[in-house]
């Protein structure tokens with residue numbers, strides 16, 4: 043825990059976004075995580091993405107479960123709404139919130155323990171429902187908060203701080219998502235904001251459930267030699283499979299497309315994700331091909347990062363359930379709760 | 394960019410903007426911390442080591458440190474460095490025992506100093522502890538030079554001058570008062586090992602326009618101030634015109650206000666942005682009801698029946714840079730007295746031109762600006778007499794340099810062999826997230842100096858106007874200092890590139906990026922480094938990716954958060970101390986704080 047709060051001073055060339063806010067205006071309270079924790083860098087990437095997108099703080103809802111990672115919503119956008127749920131229960135809470143108020147932007151921050159162990163079932167159903175939210179897994183291969191036990195994302199053979207090797211196969215949230223019909227899948231690294239920030243921005247613009255698995259080293263319990271989730275190991279084994287560039291809506295992009303045969307995916311709101319430097323015949327909309335690509339690379343011990351799969355066609359939670367176009371708060375009470383008579387009439391139908 | 398060499402004492406010295414900006418390189422952040430800890434005597438002594446006259450300078454310094462203060466770049470106004478110096482001086486305790494001992498056995502060398510102003514006294518201060526015998530010649534009855542004669546007592550009380558000059562004289566300097574030196578040849582014939590000329594710039598510039606010599610109501614500013622200081626003049630007419638708008642003009646108008654002047658006008662040729670006077674001196678004069686009129690060039694003095702009745706001025710209109718002017722009309726201003734405060738000149742009528750001291754076309758001695766030695770090897774200059782009128786703090790610094798030269802000269806070492814500066818760099822870590830300095834940022838605004846009220850201050854000529862900071866003001870002002878001497882020291886080989894420092898830095902000073910040349914690097918940092926006067930630090934390549942750590946020094950607030958968030962202690966906060974050599978580099982000079 044730092045000795046002081048971050049001084050309220052700005053660099054003279056600090057920029058302001060469309061709302062007139064500086065990057066500093068998107069910060070939260072001081073982090074209490076260990077110095078050097080990857081999670082803090084993910085927080086900084088979120089701060090930057092939201093600032094660049096000029097998200098209005100009061101239109102944001104921060105969702106989380108339990109874990110070091112799940113603490114991080116306290117460290118960005120103090121002015122936003124938020125819900126810190128029980129361990130692993132963030133997906134259903136976020137689903138409910140989403141159903142009730144579809145006008146907010148939902149950003150969930152979870153951990154590999156929170157999402158892939160205790161909360162795995164909930165996560166699967168949120169994926170299936172295509173809940174409209176950004177779902178970040180700060181993946182460090184351990185339960186950081188409870189002092190470094192292997193989590194379900196630990197690779198076979200990775201060593202604990204005491205030298206013991208993990209034997210159980212890992213759950214890869216990206217491959218899991220592919221198999222469950224997820225509509226936006228990306229992997230980042232906390233040590234590479236240049237890659238992570240545009241992915242976050244695209245995820246915010248995506249119309250459904252956007253999973254971003256971020257390798258986020260735990261400096262205290264999982265950054266040693268023998269760990270496959272350390273800063274050094276990640277840097278040595280990571281490939282940036284795709285380079286992405288987020289182009290906001292209403293920006294003239296046609297002229298900018300270079301002749302390098304890039305792929306571009308237009309998102310629902312008119313923004314565009316441009317892929318460059320993708321491997322030959324990589325198609326971010328071909329579920330099967332992406333699954334194959336991921337499995338091949340995993341077998342070769344490579345950590346594939348980048349925005350890997352996007353599907354803008356599958357209906358999201360609101361479209362599937364035909365929910366009202368506005369937040370429930372704007373639906374008149376009489377309509378929300380039609381009264382005892384209507385209930386009786388309804389029950390009559392089933393007698 | 395090549396990796397920055399932080400072992401070069403100048404690198405971190407430049408980061409301490411105030412100290413770098415001070416001609417005598419006073420260790421400002423350290424003396425402010427000592428004040429914060431209530432260690433006023435030590436703070437005073439630390440000041441004294443570099444600037445010799447802390448109580449005098451705490452009231453009168455031109456403060457070159459303040460415009461460059463990092464705090465001004467962070468939140469508009471600099472730390473009140475000068476006024477804090479006065480706090481240390483006001484609250485100091487006994488310090489006689491902390492002064493360097495004066496050897497009873499002399500080194501056999503005898504130096505003559507001409508003038509007993511700040512330059513000569515500072516030379517004596519540096520040389521007496523080395524065993525020199527010093528004889529000082531002063532034309533007036535008291536020491537202090539222009540500090541006494543030209544700075545009015547309501548800004549600088551005589552008792553303060555007495556004390557700080559006295560401490561040096563009491564080291565055993567043989568001062569001959571009321572003894573002007575009429576001939577340098579004569580002095581040289583007395584057989585001194587070296588002569589130091591610290592006679593100031595004693596001649597006020599004249600204004601040769603019609604009517605100048607037809608009345609005795611036109612005064613030369615510095616001469617008039619001197620007459621007031623020594624009690625020869627105690628009144629002036631009600632309507633006074635001051636010609637010129639430098640600091641002497643401000644002293645003249647405010648003195649006039651105390652001697653009976655009621656309608657006092659300072660007449661400036663140029664617009665306000667081009668004034669020489671320090672902004673705070675202008676403010677103080679205006680507070681006392683003095684009018685400052687711009688764009689008036691003096692044309693002639695107007696006399697009626699042999700009596701001065703006023704002056705004609707040409708009203709000018711200037712171009713933007715105030716380079717070219719046009720005369721609009723002639724305007725008459727009535728007055729009883731005129732004071733000319735348009736600058737000072739050097740005058741050396743007592744130096745024979747055949748002694749081997751070369752003079753240039755402006756009739757100034759030709760000196761080596763580093764050694765301050767003249768073309769006659771045993772004659773040295775310092776202060777306003779050396780390179781033209783500057784200010785007290787420059788006089789002190791030149792005296793330090795001249796003392797080094799004199800010492801070398803007497804020891805038979807080439808005067809160009811300057812003793813090197815050293816540096817200390819010491820970790821301030823006390824524990825996890827714990828530092829030995831107060832690292833928090835205090836958003837308090839600059840404290841305003843309280844003044845004696847407008848009635849009381851005119852009661853007597855020597856009522857000091859500035860009251861000094863109250864304890865509460867002092868407590869707040871010391872907290873505004875950003876501790877620029879506590880450096881962010883980086884060890885590249887420990888860095889794991891986790892970005893924690895970059896994410897925590899409040900002012901976006903840090904970037905990890907691919908190397909490039911400096912100009913290009915400056916454009917692609919976390920925040921573009923647009924202030925080219927401030928260095929950017931570049932590290933050696935980092936172990937994991939070969940990128941480099943770059944730090945823009947410009948607005949680092951030295952909060953230490955980068956070091957607190959660093960998991961590998963690649964960043965540390967280390968106190969930098971530049972060890973400036975003085976003559977003989979006495980041991981007491983290198984200790985950070987006297988024991």
Ligand SMILES: Cc1ncc(C[n+]2csc(CCOP(=O)(O)OP(=O)(O)O)c2C)c(N)n1
Nearest residue numbers: 109110111129153154155156184185186187
């Ligand atoms: C119901 C319940 N079971 C167990 C715990 C103990 N617990 C707290 S955090 C945590 C794991 C967190 O791991 P992860 O989500 O990976 O977060 P990290 O700390 O690694 O970021 C566990 C098991 C709990 N708080 N609640």
Ligand code: SF4
Nearest residue numbers: 076079110186260261
């Ligand atoms: S224990 Fe690990 S995950 Fe938790 S804050 Fe520390 S470094 Fe981060």
Ligand SMILES: [Mg+2]
Nearest residue numbers: 153154184186
């Ligand atoms: Mg974890």
